[in-house]
Amino acid sequence: MNYDECHTVKTICGPHASCHNTAGGFFCLCHTGFAQLSGKTNFTGYGAGCQDVDECLQQPCGPHGVCINAEGTFLCSHMTPPMTSHLQTTLSPFVHCLSNLLKDQSIIDNCFTKRLQQPPADQFCSLINSTLAFARRMCEQKGEYRQKSASVTLKDVTSFGNKFVADGSGVESATVFLGAMENFATLAALASPTQELKAISSAHLDLDVRVIDVTNRRFLAHERLTLRAKNDTLDIYMKTVTEEQQTGASVVVFLSYTDLRSLQRGEFVTEGQPQSHLLTSSVVSVVIGNRRHRQLRDGVNITLSHTSQTQGSLSDWRIFCVYWNHSPSSSHWSPEGCEVIQSNGTHTTCGCQHLSSFALLIATSKVTPPANRLQHHGILPNPAPIQNVLQLRYRMV
Template identity: 25%
Template sequence: MRKKYLSLLPGLLVLLLFPMGPTAQNSKACALQCPPNSSCVNGTTCRCTPGFISVSGEIFTDPLESCYDINECGPPSPVYCGISADCQNLEGGYYCTCSPGYEPVSGATIFRNESENTCRDVDECSSGQHQCHNSTVCVNTVGSYRCHCRQGWEPKPGLWYKQMNTICKEISFPTWTAPSGIKSQALSHFLNRIQDLGRNFSSASVLNTVGDLVQETGDLLETPGDLKTLPFSEQHFVVPNLLFGLENVLRGVSKALPKGSFTFNSSAGIELSLEVQAPSYRNITLIQKQTKMMLTWDAVRDSGDSGLAVVGLLSTPGMDRFLAEAPLVLDAEELTTLHETHRGLLQETSHILLSDVISAFITNKDTENLRSPVTFVFQHSVTPGPREKVHCVYWEHGQNGSGHWDTRGCWVTSTRDNSTTCQCSHLSIFAVLMAHYSVQEEDSALTVITYMGLSLSLLCLLLAALTFLLCKAIQNTSTSLHLQLSLCLFLAHLLFLTAIDRTESKVLCAIIAGALHYLYLASFTWMLLVGLHLFLSARNLTVVNYSGINRFMKKAMFPVGYGVPAVIVAISAASRPHLYGTST
């Protein structure tokens, strides 16, 4: 017992000398052990102060760990300051400020949460906080602003890098040069008049200039002078260049027009429709007397241009006299379909222009592959006949300076008696062209013989079918085969006589063509079965074998006679449905 009490003496002495010794010492040791941005929990544990965290979390025991700042504005759970506001991280905290282009309504420059957000858009234009050049106009946007060229001005080439630093110059009249190698007094006089308009051009007189351009073009087409005496190859070179040159000038001077819709007419019937508008997402439609054009805004805008955009539609009624005789070139797919449709009958083709020649242009000069197709609706007075096909065409420049009508990138979506709707994936000079396909005409005497022969054949086939059906004394496998053959031929001839020219309805025509195909195939199949039965009967003259032949023919003749033609017609209709019910 003495030894036990003696062992407690050192502890009692410590308590007497330092009554709070162990606790104070542990607290002092904890303070020395905990890293910056943390506080002591007990002798072995530290806690990071708010806004900081360690690798182990808020509380840690490893004396080698340290507390680092929490980025409240970053993932995984960023602070949301509200719309038009940004979170700013601090050492051990954060605060919210309005985004650039916005200002607080409350007057407080910083805040802590979404409920305190009072940010609103700053109108940099009215407050003078913009950097627009004096040649531009400041347009306020949500959270920012844009610098647009003033009306009648356009960006200087090479300086349209940033909309904030745009420098503009006054719109000038585009250069229009005469086609090389063409000698025409009428064309020279016309270009001299255009140069006079260019010398007197100013943005204030842009409406008068556009009207004079349309009138001068109308006068040239109304009185072409020596243009109409030029060879066709030169006409096909000059006239499209005339339209493309006019299109380029109109595209340039129209940039000086104010926002809105404009229509210009000449005494010769030329009609120009212009639409000038700011960026939007609505479709654009230009309507004229004989033509309508519809396109989307994304196909109009020029890359990098945020100002007004121009859409133009020019109809030139007098242009057909120069371009009507130009050759037509069909794309490969359409040409293949045409030859398959008129196989063996197509002799030659001729074509006429059904519509006015039009020119469509937009601010964006890169119109080879538009983002979305442009739709045209052409009105025409001529109704296409059964051997006439309507094409949507555009003018394609040739390598020799001349050109031709082409169909690539343009297709017909619908056609009626007096209108045709086209879609094109590019812009150019357009028209609706109707091609007439000359097919070998039948001799009238041959037609009379055909109808008389088929009528007599119908009578004989009807009598034969009634005989095979009603005379029971002669009914056997052979008469059954002949009865089916007679019925198929009778129906085929009857359908041929009554419906071979019913081409006004494509659906009805396709049904008639398919039925004729099936009935004549069935007739050939039954002829094959009749021949096969005759061959087997002649080879096997014994009664036993003859009975076997009859049983085989009775089981196989109907599936073969009517099933095989059905399979052939089904495969044909599935692979080439467009060849059933053609205009011929």
């Protein structure tokens, strides 16, 4: 009878490796994104395990891309050409890391590189200082910008975000914060996909994260995920998260913020004209890791809870599902790409065709509301029931 070492000794291959039984023996294979230091493709050393491969050394993101290594995978972002100052040679990799996390090279040029020469007298730079400092922490792992960010956990990201919201901010600094938080949470999740966290509740911010091992999963055509943060819910197809990815890990992050007061004062623009409005939900963000674009082939459902002061009083008002549209010239709420699927006195479900930060607005003059739409351009039908209790969950799917 053959002795099955793989079944008997669960840890025989060590971390980041799979065991394969053979007649009279066994061998181990490293998971995608990991390898043996010796370069062997298979091995039999008990508990030897595999190390993370730094894919960024092969420049997979192209000449104008920024690569950040994460455990078992990597992130790419395409941005403006690097700065041309005398700091380029020594700081370029680190500066690119910061630019990737904050999504704007000009912020780094004005608020980081200039500070190395002389402190900038800039109110905007002061407002984003805490966000920039956290981005530096993500990039400064033992002085090497490509080191894994496992020391910065999702709990750290949540704590930072909660403090930022509690301290208050302006519209532009909140815009930078929203984009940065998407990258902070994504990178922290991918850097250590098997970390275990206790359930976390934050006064001003909650998030739900799913890391999907694409290598070892096969998905049904209409398999879906449901993520919950605060009293808000995201329904998304598994294939939307993984797309054509065949190996490695992918991640979807759902964040919900309360009391982002600066965005409550943000302008609402529809059909090219500013409109009077009232923000009547939390602000939520949806991000899929390792994605190079935000347009979705299949849409997502986002069910938002109405704020307490408007619950039960919206039947005579026009409700808009909107996203935060940021551009160098202006930032404002826009309904483009999102529609109301269904609504009642406490919740509204939005169908959206792209990823961003979303909220509900109501017009401040009464209009005749449209009939509720049950489906929209590939949006998930029959949204999942609303849950009123949230805890942060972090699990491998």
